[in-house]
Amino acid sequence: MTVRVRYAPSPTGLQHIGGVRTALFNYLFARAQGGAFVLRIEDTDQERYSEEALEDIYATFEWLGIVWDEGPDRGGPYGPYFQSQRLARYHEAVQTLLDAGKAYECFCSAERLAGLRSEGARDGVLGYDRRCRDLTEEQRAAYRAEGVTPVVRLKVPEQGAASFEDMLLGTVKRKYKDLSPDPIILKSDGFPTYHLANVVDDHEMAISHVLRAQEWLSSTPLHILLYEAFGFEPPRYCHLPFVTGKDGQKLSKRHGATSVVEFRKQGYLPEALTNYIALLGWSYDDSREFFALNELERLFSVEKLNKAPAVFDYKKLEWFNGNYIRECSSERLFELMRPYLETAGLLPAGNETREAAIVRNAVPLVQERLKLLSEAPELLKFLLAEITENYAAEELIPKKMDAAAAKALLNAVRPVVAAMEHYDDEQLEAEFRRLAEQHDTKLGNVMMPLRVAITGSRTSPPLIGSLRLLGTERALARIDAAIAKL
């Protein structure tokens, strides 16, 4: 059997972690099985459709390196891949159900339905009361004459049960009477609901396996019923556990960033995100957790999936990101940092600028200190701009020392810095050590006032490298400014 899977987002919002993980698992499953991965756009909700959301789908997966074999932008033998372009098929499908007496037109108003729903919630009764199920042709004609546009509902049997084998969960059974009574499959605007469209399309697109979030589990029996009504063979289902926030509820804004663009803006690398997300509900073994996408494409298997929901751990993602940043080549990291530095106004456009040269040389100094690319401006600004924020004079004074001592230290260090061109790094450090001995103190106490004078902060990249990048002239000016403060 040829494996064909799909990711079927609806363009109603930005791609979020949960959706992307579903897409990733489908993609990996397809690759591992030598099958095809299809993108289908479920744009059947006219109200919530957004062009921006559609573009976000393309941008997100391009960034992540996840490509589909068939889709609206690539074409394929099973198109069109926009559901809004497949309406005729749904209408045809609905007609066969109507003709077979397996579905019926319902003329109830949205208001009546809302009333039913709130009563039902109060009394613990489920959904629609099936009022239109057995309308006569005359009654239907009367409604139509009044100008009421009907919806179409599927007849759910009152007896019996639907069951299916979930690849992860095993046998799932549900009595028909526990299903929503006669759900709507065709809306009054002529668009199908998810239930209908997904069944018709998965069948027509020859989808063999459906990996989707567990929120769909409770409507799967309904989908099975639909397949039976059409006489179609249902695909194999695999319902993926949720990704939740700390409180165990579905991941949402309350918990932090949820959309991929947000993570991207914060300076996560795509490989860190895919690696981490792949481990949410899936694992390879007890000793490995670093995986490149192309390795996952080989190694992914449904058998290693977990049933329990997974809490999204921002800290661990960050740790992954730091690891991947450290693995970058200097040139790549430079390019990755560039947009952050540019928008901070620290780096002019262009490759041959003085600033670009400084940043290139600074990469080794910051690489192992960076967890997020967005931290780059803060770490590098002392090299690219004047120290504008006025650090407090006390910062210059090492612990257990006074201002006079700090001042003496800076004065002593100044001539060494002035001559630094004549030393290599080791010699320069030796000079600082010599000074420390002369002042009967630790090296750290010599370096700290200098560090603050040069970088404006007690934490900074390695000082000697920073001095070199800053240059003798600017370094001396900052030392003088510091001395003046004391």
Added chain:
RNA sequence: GUCUCCUUCGUCUAGUGGUUAGGACACCGGGUUUUCAUCCCGGCAACAGGGGUUCGACUCCCCUAGGAGAUGCCA
């Protein structure tokens, strides 16, 4: 309320009848280091509860509890 699914350290997980229940993140100590970070070493910490089945249960079955999802002319 009803239905469905789930349950190993705080978190992600390994584990498929016999293990001192392993790893990673986080956290806490210590070491290296010019600060920070990296790196290295060490520590803390879990089988939800109760019944079975079995010579033996984290592993199999049942119940309870807890959590989550569904219950839309949204997907």
